[in-house]
Amino acid sequence: MKSNQNLSILFWHRKSKADINGYAPIICRISIDGKQTEFSIARRMWIEIKSFVRFKIFVRQGFGC
Secondary structure, eight states, X not given: OOTTOOEEEEEEEOGXXXXXXXXXEEEXXXXXXXXXXXXXXXXXXXXXXXXXXXXXXXXXXXXXX
16 A cells, blocks of 8 residues: 555444344444455444334334334
8 A cells, every 4th residue: 555545444333234133233344545445344333213113113013024
């Protein structure tokens, strides 16, 4: 890597891929001079979203799949 290149590392959780229990995969994006690559770090993080709570209530009452 040259000394004048830009390096950026970003971690976040991908809410759209969360499972029914509210665990979402952690994604890493590495960019060098605008060229990006993304990958999962094979870890999951619990996220609190009201829709998961609402879905759990429907499943317990027999309205879910």
